[in-house]
Amino acid sequence: MEARPETSILIAGAGPVGLALALELVRRGMRPRLVAKAAGPTPANESRALGVNARTLTLLEECGATALILHKARRINRFRVASRGKTLLTVDTARLRGRYSPLYALPQGETENILINLLAQHHITPEWQTAVAHVEGGIDKPQVLLRHADGTSETVSPNILVGADGAHSVVRENCGFTFPGSSIDMPFHLADYRYTRPIETNYAEGNFLNPGVLARIPVREDTIRYISTREDFETIIEHPAEVRDKPWVSSFRISFRHVESMRRGRVFLAGDAAHVHSPIGARGMNLGIEDACWLAWLISERREEEYSELRMPAIETVIKATRRNTAFVTLSNPVLTGLRRLLLPWLSLFPASTRAVLRTISGRDTPAPPWIPGAK
Numbered sequence: 001m002e003a004r005p006e007t008s009i010l011i012a013g014a015g016p017v018g019l020a021l022a023l024e025l026v027r028r029g030m031r032p033r034l035v036a037k038a039a040g041p042t043p044a045n046e047s048r049a050l051g052v053n054a055r056t057l058t059l060l061e062e063c064g065a066t067a068l069i070l071h072k073a074r075r076i077n078r079f080r081v082a083s084r085g086k087t088l089l090t091v092d093t094a095r096l097r098g099r100y101s102p103l104y105a106l107p108q109g110e111t112e113n114i115l116i117n118l119l120a121q122h123h124i125t126p127e128w129q130t131a132v133a134h135v136e137g138g139i140d141k142p143q144v145l146l147r148h149a150d151g152t153s154e155t156v157s158p159n160i161l162v163g164a165d166g167a168h169s170v171v172r173e174n175c176g177f178t179f180p181g182s183s184i185d186m187p188f189h190l191a192d193y194r195y196t197r198p199i200e201t202n203y204a205e206g207n208f209l210n211p212g213v214l215a216r217i218p219v220r221e222d223t224i225r226y227i228s229t230r231e232d233f234e235t236i237i238e239h240p241a242e243v244r245d246k247p248w249v250s251s252f253r254i255s256f257r258h259v260e261s262m263r264r265g266r267v268f269l270a271g272d273a274a275h276v277h278s279p280i281g282a283r284g285m286n287l288g289i290e291d292a293c294w295l296a297w298l299i300s301e302r303r304e305e306e307y308s309e310l311r312m313p314a315i316e317t318v319i320k321a322t323r324r325n326t327a328f329v330t331l332s333n334p335v336l337t338g339l340r341r342l343l344l345p346w347l348s349l350f351p352a353s354t355r356a357v358l359r360t361i362s363g364r365d366t367p368a369p370p371w372i373p374g375a376k
């Protein structure tokens with residue numbers, strides 16, 4: 001493999017996707033510049049993208065991140081589905097064989113810090129508080145106006161511009177990408193609760209309340225995330241121990257959107273800049289890291305023109321599955337919720353169906369990376 005030191009690459013955004021892209025490029029001999037509007041990585045109290053899946057762990061092995069993530073993350077051994085507290089289905093994650101378990105939990109800021117520290121070993125530091133203010137000059141010769149925290153500006157003309165600048169991407173908006181899709185008119189509410197002692201964190205649970213749903217996902221040894229479609233969800237929680245505090249509370253609405261092409265000329269999009277969907281299935285960050293790894297490989301192979309056609313099928317698969325799963329967990333029709341309660345216990349009798357669910361959670365429903373021998 002030949003490095004491309006002559007190619008100047010500007011990555012807009014130092015979230016998990018921009019960081020993973022920089023690391024995958026740097027380990028192949030390239031020196032990208034990485035700028036971010038934010039002042040630093042995701043704060044420690046905002047757990048955000050908690051689920052790190054098996055596909056991400058396979059992709060990040062070579063750059064050294066996987067071993068560090070596994071050292072800190074909590075393995076999820078079981079998924080439990082309940083209805084008003086009564087267990088309908090338990091899926092043991094060991095049912096899906098592979099080098100890694102399907103899903104681990106690690107707060108987003110910790111994943112980002114692992115990537116930042118690895119980049120530092122290659123003497124690359126994200127330039128924080130450096131925002132892409134505007135892109136002009138066209139998609140074949142983009143000229144990027146950067147605005148620094150002290151109010152000064154700078155124009156750069158990279159050979160390759162990557163927009164990894166999140167759901168409200170300036171790169172996407174300024175470079176003529178369309179972002180069709182829809183929003184669902186249902187707010188989601190979230191609260192991370194920290195307890196005074198360690199609690200059981202090796203399983204995740206979804207509890208249908210009819211109406212609404214309440215999910216419980218481990219964050220740390222003493223912290224659980226509760227996420228619900230019901231505004232009053234905090235009154236329903238059965239706490240496993242005495243509450244110490246609530247490190248993070250948030251509410252958000254969900255959209256399902258993706259760009260029609262992930263490349264226009266010399267401009268590429270990755271992560272939330274290219275696709276957004278509901279957090280059900282924990283795919284957002286993982287899918288974005290997958291984009292980053294494919295793009296780095298293609299750039300190193302001088303095949304970046306193929307990026308969009310290779311990635312779009314994966315994006316469409318994940319958005320379709322996430323949309324279907326979101327509709328399933330947010331059903332409100334009493335006949336359909338009754339049917340769901342009857343059908344779910346039967347699922348455990350069909351190992352192929354539970355394995356299919358685990359394959360989706362593990363991220364193995366998209367094409368395997370061809371540059372990693374034996375990757376599934």
Ligand SMILES: Cc1cc2nc3c(=O)[nH]c(=O)nc-3n(C[C@H](O)[C@H](O)[C@H](O)COP(=O)(O)OP(=O)(O)OC[C@H]3O[C@@H](n4cnc5c(N)ncnc54)[C@H](O)[C@@H]3O)c2cc1C
Binds near residue numbers: 014048169279281
């Ligand atoms: C409650 C919640 C739970 C989630 N759970 C999961 C989960 O379990 N697993 C999962 O995989 N995903 C999950 N996600 C989704 C995940 O958080 C996102 O998909 C992920 O953060 C996307 O990463 P990104 O790097 O593309 O964008 P971001 O993380 O949004 O990072 C964008 C970067 O771009 C920078 N930026 C923005 N504008 C500019 C600009 N103009 N110029 C320069 N830089 C700019 C920002 O400063 C930041 O550095 C969850 C999301 C939410 C809200």
